Amino acid sequence: MKKLKKLALTSACFAAFFFAKEASASTIHEVKRGESLWTISKHYGVSVIELKKQNKKRDSFIFPGEKLVIPSTISPSEKDLLARLVHAEAKGEPFAGKVAVATVVLNRVDHPDFPDTIREVIYERSGGHYAFTPVQNGAINEPADRESYRAVEEALAFRGLGNGSLFFYNPKTAKSNWLRSKPVTVVIGNHVFAK
Known part of the structure; x- marks a missing residue:
């Protein structure tokens, strides 16, 4: 029973660590007035193409308050x-x-x-x-x-x-x-x- 509890606790800790890490791996940007995909791309050092792909955008229209997921960039x-x-x-x-x-x-x-x-x-x-x-x-x-x-x-x-x-x-x-x-x-x- 102790082994089972230990295994469950270890699994829970691993899951919490994994999901916390996963959540922090994605940066969310809230669009501000006057911003464009280009200015956001430059700010985060990501390509406009990847930013559009990550957010399933076919065009370049964004709106203040919209939340964009920022793709990973270079170190x-x-x-x-x-x-x-x-x-x-x-x-x-x-x-x-x-x-x-x-x-x-x-x-x-x-x-x-x-x-x-x-x-x-x-x-x-x-x-x-x-x-x-x-x-x-x-x-x-x-x-x-x-x-x-x-x-x-x-x-x-x-x-x-x-x-x-x-x-x-x-x-x-x-x-x-x-x-x-x-x-x-x-x-x-x-x-x-x-x-």
Whole structure:
């Protein structure tokens, strides 16, 4: 009988812990006047597409007082790593170029030909070299500025809505003919973006 009581108590504790954890895993946002799916997406660092999907929305209409479930997002350490890459890769570039650099990393995470996490994409090696120069030369270790963090937030909200850029390069310094042969999606500042 004691074993049965102990088992029941353990089960109850486990269930309480599991359901409490499950409940706290979902963030609920109450829509305020003047907000849009875009501003909410940027605030939480989630894509508009995922926010709509999570809340079974076919359009972008939201109303004050409406409660939205916020999908999970990247971890603070992944956000920091991505912001440091953006800072190192796009220093001196326009804000749109910084967003595009972060978008390339996110597109790679979502693409079947690349690793599945931000960390793995950024530290990917091929032919003895890292995919991104700042990883190779150590600039990835420098702290990111606020604009780089904002660019990451914008890229997260924009995730899945762009033109699918998977690469970027500076045409003045890039030596790879293979990279130059890729279809260009956009040119921003000193960077050419391609897929």
